[in-house]
Amino acid sequence: MFELKVKTRFAGAHQLAMVGRKCENLHGHNWQVEVYVKGDQLNDAGVLADFGDIKRAVRSVVDGELDHKFLNELPAFADTQPTSERIAIYIADKVQTYLDKNVDEKIVVSRVMAWESDDACAIYYPAPIVMK
Numbered sequence: 001m002f003e004l005k006v007k008t009r010f011a012g013a014h015q016l017a018m019v020g021r022k023c024e025n026l027h028g029h030n031w032q033v034e035v036y037v038k039g040d041q042l043n044d045a046g047v048l049a050d051f052g053d054i055k056r057a058v059r060s061v062v063d064g065e066l067d068h069k070f071l072n073e074l075p076a077f078a079d080t081q082p083t084s085e086r087i088a089i090y091i092a093d094k095v096q097t098y099l100d101k102n103v104d105e106k107i108v109v110s111r112v113m114a115w116e117s118d119d120a121c122a123i124y125y126p127a128p129i130v131m132k
């Protein structure tokens with residue numbers, strides 16, 4: 001099994017109820033995002049997948065949908081709170097959809113880390129699935 005990781009970052013604002021009192025106030029973070037993908041087979045070029053393709057997948061979601069947004073207003077968070085955990089889930093699901101459509105269905109998102117500061121991070125492991 002091989003695992004690749006790409007990193008990116010985005011700025012976003014949110015408001016969280018029931019987490020910590022100060023989090024109820026509108027505030028922002030510069031999230032750092034790390035996305036891991038895994039797979040079994042190297043291609044003829046000797047790579048699991050081109051880092052460029054993985055970066056494009058991650059950036060399409062992070063830059064295209066999250067950067068400089070008030071996250072509570074996004075439809076995905078209409079009925080939930082945009083915590084770092086849920087942001088990690090959101091990124092994992094969207095990146096997987098992009099990879100399935102545009103890159104290779106055999107490349108699976110294995111972990112997403114959403115750092116909301118240098119010292120706090122939520123890590124999401126999508127449900128283990130059988131390699132396609």
Ligand SMILES: Nc1nc2c(c(=O)[nH]1)N=C([C@H](O)[C@H](O)COP(=O)(O)OP(=O)(O)OP(=O)(O)O)CN2
Pocket residue numbers: 016019020023027082083084085116117120122
């Ligand atoms: N498990 C989670 N806990 C918290 C989340 C979260 O998404 N998942 N989010 C927050 C808030 O976003 C809050 O803005 C951050 O709170 P906190 O780390 O406590 O605050 P600071 O960044 O100011 O750090 P200090 O170490 O307290 O200075 C809270 N919890």
Ligand SMILES: [Zn+2]
Pocket residue numbers: 014023027028029116
């Ligand atoms: Zn916050």
